[in-house]
Amino acid sequence: MTGFVLTVEQMRAAEKAAMDAGTSEWELMRRSGEGAARWITRIAAGGPVCLLCGPGNNGGDGYVIAEYLRQLGNGGEVFAPKPPATETARKAREAFSGEIASGPLPSNRVFVDCLFGYGLTREVEGEFADLLRALGETKGQKIAIDIPSSIASDSGQQLGPLVRYDLTLALGAWKRAHFVMPAMASMGQKRLVDIGLDFPVGLPRLSAEPHIDPPAPDAHKYRRGLLAIVAGDMPGASLLAAQAALRSGAGYVKLLSDHSHPDVPAELVVDDGPLAEALEDERIGALLIGPGLGRTPAARDRLSAALAAKRPIVLDADALHLLDPTMISGADTANIAITPHEGELAQLCEAFGIETEGKIAKAQALNAETGMAVLAKGPDTVLAGQRGTRFFERGPAWLSAAGTGDVLAGISASRLAVHGEAHRALEEAVWLHHEAARIAGAAFTAGYLARAVKPALEAFL
Secondary structure, eight states: OOEEEEOHHHHHHHHHHHHHTTOOHHHHHHHHHHHHHHHHHHHHTTSOEEEEEOSSHHHHHHHHHHHHHHHTTOOOEEEOSSOOOSHHHHHHHHHOOSOBOOSSOOSSEEEEEESOOTTOOSOOOHHHHHHHHHHHHSOEEEEEESSOTTBOTTTOOBOSOOOOOSEEEEESSEEGGGGSTTGGGGSOEEEEEOOOOOOOTTOOEEOOOOOOOOOOTTOOTTTTOEEEEEOOSOHHHHHHHHHHHHTTTOSEEEEEOSSOOTTOOTTSEEEOSOHHHHTTOTTEEEEEEOTTOOSSHHHHHHHHHHHHTTOOEEEOTHHHHHOOGGGGTTSOGGGEEEOOOHHHHHHHHHHTTOOOOSHHHHHHHHHHHHOOEEEEOSTTOEEEETTEEEEOOOOOGGGOSTTHHHHHHHHHHHHHHHHOOHHHHHHHHHHHHHHHHHHHOSSOOHHHHHHTHHHHHHTTO
16 A cells, blocks of 8 residues: 555645646546445445435535446435535536435445545534434444545544544545544545546655565675664663664674673673774664663763764664754764654754644654654654655554564664665664564563564565
């Protein structure tokens, strides 16, 4: 599942460009409705379908769907609280040969929500809110056309009664709400209906599954990538990151620590010498600092030293709370990858003087201001980096456990050590993290997740 992820403004621009080039709005509606109807016929399997049509063009899509189903002999009931209010929606209603139903919704149907499209900006009220509440309480499979009818497309904000859908059919392109919380949690499976639009290069995209190359035939441990993890006051987090890094492709992982760790696995090399000397090793392909670092003056000194080494680097956890503009002044920030959760992202924006709202805007603004690749992690992960903005499908909810962020940091840094590309490393890491969680199953610990990274890596070779 790939494709562009658009704002309302970008989607309207794409539709306008198609119409300026000679494709009528009616033709776009016909493609949308018939494309969605083909999915619905497979799901309904000849059974009854109930369509809820609003007054705008999303409702027009619904009338096109209804007529397509009627012609196949799979006709159903259409509920429309208000008549069409746009010229194209009226044309779709006129082309529908069936009747408009009234009364309460039936049960045990395939329900298709076409009340409002991607342009919703205000709270859903009155008879439409009543209809959505009834839909939420009625038994049957539920399908949303383009965007569920109580969701703001750009923000994912809930603007009306919550309905949980089994399937959402995006028309023409993905919208932001398909991949941000809280909206994405209620959309069920998602599928994209192509309606023949063209899009300019550089728009945000849904991340495509990566292909990870195995080591070259003449590879050795240094050529595969030496990752150095700078430890701090709390050893557990850096050890978790190291466990994941060892299984993510790097040929050599070292822990730079000024004290011993009795639980260190035999395959992890510990360098307890002076940090400045350890960082002088020219063979280091990438650094990771932050997990278990602490926030003391000594921790800040370790972060400054790591950044001064001018190696590709992943900053996570405590490092993100210590980071300020002076630390990266004059640095090649294209080689810096950061992995903030929502609170850390807000902290970074404050530190770098960025004033904007919303996770997507913050990640994009921080990338634009600093040049660092920004992975704003969470159930709705967003990456803003050298290759533009990437959205991701939601990972398993079992990832909401202590230490899983340290595992993600270790994967990211290991991939960075392999090839040195910050954006690419972060994108690969999200896929590996999600696949490892799928393999680990239910109620895993972070240590179990780290061990599942090896079979996850194999899935992308």
